[in-house]
Amino acid sequence: MEKQEKIKILYVDDEINNLTGFKASFRMNYNIMIAVNATDAMQHLSSHPDIRVIFCDQRMPGKTGVQFFEEIRSRYPKPIRILLTGYTDIDSVIDSINLGNVFRYVKKPWADDDILGAINEANKFYVSNSLLAVKNEELQRAYNELDKFSYSVTHDMRGPLLSVLGAIEAAQHMDDITEIRKMLMMMKDSVRNLDDFIQSIHDYYNLNRGELEIKEIDFNELVEEQIKIFNFTYLMSDVTFNTNIIQKETFRGDVLSVKLILNNLLSNAFKYQRKDNKDKTVDLNILVENGHAVIDVIDNGVGIAENYLGDIFNMFFRASTQDVGSGFGLYNVKAAVTKLNGKITVDSEINKGTHFKVLVQNK
Amino acid sequence: MSAQIPNFIIIDDSRLDCFIAEKIIQNSGTYSSVKSYMEATEAYEAIKNGLIGDDSIITIIILDIQMPVMNGFQFVEVFEKLPKEIQSKFAIFLFSSSINENDKNRLDNYPSIIRFYSKPISKDTVAQMIEQI
Numbered sequence: 381m382e383k384q385e386k387i388k389i390l391y392v393d394d395e396i397n398n399l400t401g402f403k404a405s406f407r408m409n410y411n412i413m414i415a416v417n418a419t420d421a422m423q424h425l426s427s428h429p430d431i432r433v434i435f436c437d438q439r440m441p442g443k444t445g446v447q448f449f450e451e452i453r454s455r456y457p458k459p460i461r462i463l464l465t466g467y468t469d470i471d472s473v474i475d476s477i478n479l480g481n482v483f484r485y486v487k488k489p490w491a492d493d494d495i496l497g498a499i500n501e502a503n504k505f506y507v508s509n510s511l512l513a514v515k516n517e518e519l520q521r522a523y524n525e526l527d528k529f530s531y532s533v534t535h536d537m538r539g540p541l542l543s544v545l546g547a548i549e550a551a552q553h554m555d556d557i558t559e560i561r562k563m564l565m566m567m568k569d570s571v572r573n574l575d576d577f578i579q580s581i582h583d584y585y586n587l588n589r590g591e592l593e594i595k596e597i598d599f600n601e602l603v604e605e606q607i608k609i610f611n612f613t614y615l616m617s618d619v620t621f622n623t624n625i626i627q628k629e630t631f632r633g634d635v636l637s638v639k640l641i642l643n644n645l646l647s648n649a650f651k652y653q654r655k656d657n658k659d660k661t662v663d664l665n666i667l668v669e670n671g672h673a674v675i676d677v678i679d680n681g682v683g684i685a686e687n688y689l690g691d692i693f694n695m696f697f698r699a700s701t702q703d704v705g706s707g708f709g710l711y712n713v714k715a716a717v718t719k720l721n722g723k724i725t726v727d728s729e730i731n732k733g734t735h736f737k738v739l740v741q742n743k
Numbered sequence: 744m745s746a747q748i749p750n751f752i753i754i755d756d757s758r759l760d761c762f763i764a765e766k767i768i769q770n771s772g773t774y775s776s777v778k779s780y781m782e783a784t785e786a787y788e789a790i791k792n793g794l795i796g797d798d799s800i801i802t803i804i805i806l807d808i809q810m811p812v813m814n815g816f817q818f819v820e821v822f823e824k825l826p827k828e829i830q831s832k833f834a835i836f837l838f839s840s841s842i843n844e845n846d847k848n849r850l851d852n853y854p855s856i857i858r859f860y861s862k863p864i865s866k867d868t869v870a871q872m873i874e875q876i
Contacts, residue, residue, distance in 0.1 A: 531843050535809060538840040539757070539862075546763040546863025553770040563766075566759040698811035707811075 386411040387503060388428055390459070392421045392448065393437040402435070405492055410499065418448050425452065431459045433502045435486070435495075438465035438472070446476040453481055458509070460502035464488050532696050533581065536707070540574040543567075580708035583640055587715045592634040594743050599625050599666045599673070602635075606642055610650060619650055619660040628669040632743040637716040641675065644709040645736050649679035654731065657681075671742045680733035689726060713738075749873060750797055751777040754786045754818065755807040755838070764805055764864050771869045775800055783813040787821055796832040801876050805864065808839040808846065815839075816846075819853045830855060834876045838862050 388411045391402050399414040406412055413428065415421035417440070425431060434452075436445040449461045463485040465473055476482045483502055486494050547567050554560050603623055610616045642664075649662040657680065665676040684692060691697045693714040696707035717724045722740035751774055753764045761779035768777045778795065780786035783806075789795045796802055808815035815837055822830065837850070837859045850856055857875055860868055 531841075535839075535841045539809075542840045542862045543757055543759045543763065546767075546865075547759060549863060549865065550763045550766040550770070554766065559766075563759070563762060566762060570757070570759050 387433070387499070388413065388431045389433045389435070389499065390415065390421060390424050390428075390431050391435045392416075392418070392440075392445070393435075393464070394440045395437070398437070402495075406495065406499075409496075418443055418451075421448070422452070425456050425459070429456075429458075431456075432506045433462060433499055434459045435462050435464055435498075437488075438463055438469050444472070446472050446481060449476065449481045450479075458506070460506050462486060462498050462502060464490060529695075532707075536577055536696075537574060540570040540577075543570045577708065580712055583712045584708065584715070586636060587640070587712060587719060590636070592719065593636065594632050595635050597631045597633055597635055597638055599627050599631065599668060602639060602642065603664065603666070606639075606646060609643070610646065616650055619653060619662055621662050621664070623664045623666075625664075625666045626668065627666070629671075629742070631668045631673055633673070633720060633740060637720050638673075638740070640716045641713050641738055641740075642677075644713045645675075645677040645738070648709060649677050649681065649734070652734070653679065653681040668742070673740050673742065675738040675740075676735065677738075678733065678735045683730040683732050683734055684726070684728040685730055686728075689728060692726065693724075747800055747876075748773055748775050749834075749876060750775045750795075750800055750802040751805065752786060752795060752802060753777070753779040753805045754783050754810075754815075755779070755805070756781050756810040757807070760807065760862070767864050767866060768869055771866055773869065773873055783810055783815070783818040787813070787818060790822070790829065790833070791825060793829070796829065798832070802833050803872055803876065804833050804835045806835055806837050808837060808842065816849060816853070819855060823853065823855050834872075836860060836872055838864065 386409065389406070390413045391399060392415045393399050393402075394416055396416065399416065403412045403414055413424045413431070415424055421434075421436075425434075434449075436448055438445040440448075445463050445465065449463070453461070460483045461481065463473055463476065463482045464487075465485055466488045473482070473485050477485070483505065484498060486498050544567050547563050547570075551560055551563065554563070603625060607616075607621070610621075646662065646664065653660045659680070661680050663676070663678040665674075665678075667674045688697075693710050695711045697711075698707045714724060717738055717740065720740040722738060724739075725737045726734065727737075728734040751764075751768050753761050755761050755764070758781065761781065765777050765779060768774050775797075780789075786795075786804075806815045806818060813821075819835060819837075822833075822835070833855075835856050837856050838861075839846075839859070840862045842859060842861075847859070850859055858872075
């Protein structure tokens with residue numbers, strides 16, 4: 381508590397003696413503001429929106445404390461309202477509490493402990509209310525995102541399925557076996573795209589909900605594993621893949637995130653090659669030293685137009701019609717890099733190639 | 744204008760969907776020519792420069808909505824800025840695997856779109872399109 385800013389408390393009373401006494405008693409622990417009438421009080425409220433607790437005397441000339449609270453409630457709903465009053469006013473206090481205008485009351489003349497207790501309770505109430513408001517806002521935002529997300533996801537999942545469905549329909553009227561084989565290959569791509577897409581949703585989920593699992597990472601091992609995966613999917617078949625891995629120190633980080641970054645950047649590098657290029661290459665350089673790992677993935681493929689470079693990390697953005705992408709890959713890469721407190725930059729030129737550079741911190 | 748055998752062009756970034764549409768159209772027998780474009784920009788350039796489009800027969804454009812680089816709506820926007828004598832050679836039908844309310848409402852803003860169809864394209868869709876031109 382010491383390090384935090386003092387809680388702001390407003391005390392409204394027409395008796396100067398009460399005000400000064402109150403301030404003297406509590407100013408060490410709290411930031412006390414005082415007001416002799418409703419007008420002064422309003423001024424404090426408008427210039428200090430973070431006032432957490434308001435004490436108000438019930439008996440004031442012109443306006444009672446209950447009336448004052450009733451008035452400010454809709455305009456300043458956040459501060460917790462506490463009434464100070466003698467026993468004789470008890471009926472109006474009960475009404476007021478029942479109407480929700482007053483959080484609680486402290487009887488006059490007050491004892492320091494009563495006030496401290498009231499502040500404590502009021503503050504707890506204030507804090508949980510604020511947390512609730514923040515949570516509500518987050519929830520609303522999450523709902524909106526989910527809406528957008530589910531539309532795009534349904535579209536992207538239905539797309540390949542309906543293609544396959546259409547293909548089956550078309551096959552009913554096809555007699556040429558070579559034509560049918562050609563279509564089967566395309567159906568295979570379609571199904572594979574769908575599978576990739578579902579895999580990226582899984583990655584997305586892991587990145588956003590999953591905990592970091594910090595482990596020692598051997599980059600040579602990790603790359604070997606990736607090569608096995610890519611050989612299996614034939615993505616590398618006519619591409620020269622060069623690796624240069626220099627690991628000068630033990631590297632600790634979240635394995636899943638690092639894998640995801642490597643996998644997506646490499647698969648993009650393999651996929652987005654120029655079909656007519658005789659000398660397709662992908663270079664992977666990894667250098668681990670001085671507390672971080674620098675990963676470079678360089679290809680001589682189709683490249684990315686300059687006007688799209690700013691958008692490539694956005695969800696569902698696709699800059700090319702070549703090889704159907706999910707629009708999810710680089711979004712996930714960016715999320716993974718951010719999760720690792722890293723940085724990602726891209727350099728690209730149409731028909732020359734693309735260079736992604738990732739820097740992640742050693743934990 | 745009806746009862747004629749139209750040309751078809753398909754604009755879709757999915758190779759398989761282009762292939763299917765071509766096959767379905769070819770099987771229907773009611774076509775003069777059929778051609779696919781996987782990039783809307785390429786189709787637009789061809790139309791603008793008079794490389795496709797026939798003076799005597801209408802050309803049906805089968806247009807996918809969600810495409811990278813230039814999507815279906817963006818295509819229609821630039822198409823509607825072309826000279827009227829070019830536009831009148833074409834009839835646009837929009838296709839997608841799903842459509843959200845937002846996109847549905849947008850359809851009315853584009854007079855050149857004749858109708859929206861859900862994918863996949865079928866023999867019946869082809870017949871219906873020909874009836875509507």
